[in-house]
Amino acid sequence: MKVFYDERQSVAANSSFSPSAEKPARVLDSWLKIGIPFEVCSFAPLTADEMAMAHDPFYVDGILSLEEPNGFGNKNPEVAGALPWVCGSMVAAALHTYKTGELSFSPTSGAHHACYAHGMCYCTFNFLAMAAIKVHQAGASKIGILDLDCHHGNGTVNIIDRLGIDYIRHYSFGLEHLKRGKAAEEWLMRLPEIISTFRDVDLLIYNAGVDPHIEDPLGGILTTRQMTLRDRIVFKAAKQLELKVCVSLAGGYQVDADGSIDKLLELHDTTFKAGWTAYENVTEKGASSFARE
Numbered sequence: 001m002k003v004f005y006d007e008r009q010s011v012a013a014n015s016s017f018s019p020s021a022e023k024p025a026r027v028l029d030s031w032l033k034i035g036i037p038f039e040v041c042s043f044a045p046l047t048a049d050e051m052a053m054a055h056d057p058f059y060v061d062g063i064l065s066l067e068e069p070n071g072f073g074n075k076n077p078e079v080a081g082a083l084p085w086v087c088g089s090m091v092a093a094a095l096h097t098y099k100t101g102e103l104s105f106s107p108t109s110g111a112h113h114a115c116y117a118h119g120m121c122y123c124t125f126n127f128l129a130m131a132a133i134k135v136h137q138a139g140a141s142k143i144g145i146l147d148l149d150c151h152h153g154n155g156t157v158n159i160i161d162r163l164g165i166d167y168i169r170h171y172s173f174g175l176e177h178l179k180r181g182k183a184a185e186e187w188l189m190r191l192p193e194i195i196s197t198f199r200d201v202d203l204l205i206y207n208a209g210v211d212p213h214i215e216d217p218l219g220g221i222l223t224t225r226q227m228t229l230r231d232r233i234v235f236k237a238a239k240q241l242e243l244k245v246c247v248s249l250a251g252g253y254q255v256d257a258d259g260s261i262d263k264l265l266e267l268h269d270t271t272f273k274a275g276w277t278a279y280e281n282v283t284e285k286g287a288s289s290f291a292r293e
C-alpha cells in the first residue's frame with residue numbers, strides 16, 4: 001500500500017473554518033501510528049499547464065499569482081504554493097494504482113466543489129478531475145469517481161460538462177439528501193449495488209469524505225458505526241469486483257475549541273484500516289489485531 005505524501009502539500013497556518021490545508025501532515029502522522037505497513041512515495045508537483053487540463057488557464061494563473069482568492073476565500077501564498085503538490089499527490093496516486101493495481105492513498109482534501117473557472121467551499125482546484133484526465137491520457141477507457149463526501153460534487157460535474165468528458169462515471173452521496181436513522185441504514189444496504197455500477201471502470205477514485213459523520217457541523221447523518229461500515233462495504237465490494245482503487249480524504253469539519261482535529265483523524269484512520277484490511281491483508285498470517293475487529 002502506498003501513500004503519496006510530500007510535506008510541501010500541507011499548510012499549517014491557514015485561517016479557515018476548514019482544516020483541509022493542514023490535514024495532509026496530521027493524517028500522515030496518524031496513519032504512521034496505526035502500525036499498518038505502507039510506503040510513503042515522492043512525486044512531482046503539477047505544472048500550471050497540467051492543472052489547466054481541468055480548469056480555465058486564466059483561473060489557474062490567477063490563483064498561483066495570488067490575484068484571485070483561493071477556495072478558502074483568501075490569498076494565502078502558502079496555500080497557493082501547496083496546491084501544485086496537493087494536485088500532484090492525487091495524480092501520482094491515481095496513476096500508480098492504474099498502472100499497478102495497488103491500493104494507494106492521497107492525503108488530500110478540497111477538490112470536488114472546484115469548478116472549471118472558479119473555486120468555492122474550501123475547494124480551489126479539482127484534483128479528482130485532474131487525476132481522471134491524467135489516467136485517461138495514460139490509457140484508461142473509463143474512470144469512476146465515488147464521491148462519498150457529504151456534499152454534492154458540483155465542481156466535478158461542472159468540469160465534466162464543460163469539457164464534454166464522457167469517460168468519467170460519477171456518483172455523489174450529496175445528491176442522496178439522506179436523513180439520519182432508517183434512511184442511512186437503507187443507503188448502507190444499497191451501497192454494494194452503488195459500487196457495482198463501477199464494475200467496468202479501469203480505476204475507481206474514492207473521495208472518502210468524513211463530513212457525513214453525525215457530529216460534523218456540516219454533515220450530521222452517519223454514526224461512527226455507520227461510517228466504519230461504509231468504508232468496509234466500499235473496499236470489500238470494490239475488491240470483489242477486482243477494482244483498482246485510490247483514495248482521497250475529502251471533507252471533515254469537526255475541530256475542537258483547542259484546534260484539535262483528533263475526531264477527524266480517527267475517521268480517516270478508519271478508512272485507511274478498511275482499505276488495508278480488504279486490499280492488503282490477504283493472508284491470515286498478515287492479519288493484525290485491528291484487522292480482526
Ligand SMILES: [Zn+2]
Pocket residue numbers: 149150151209211251252
Ligand atoms: Zn463536504
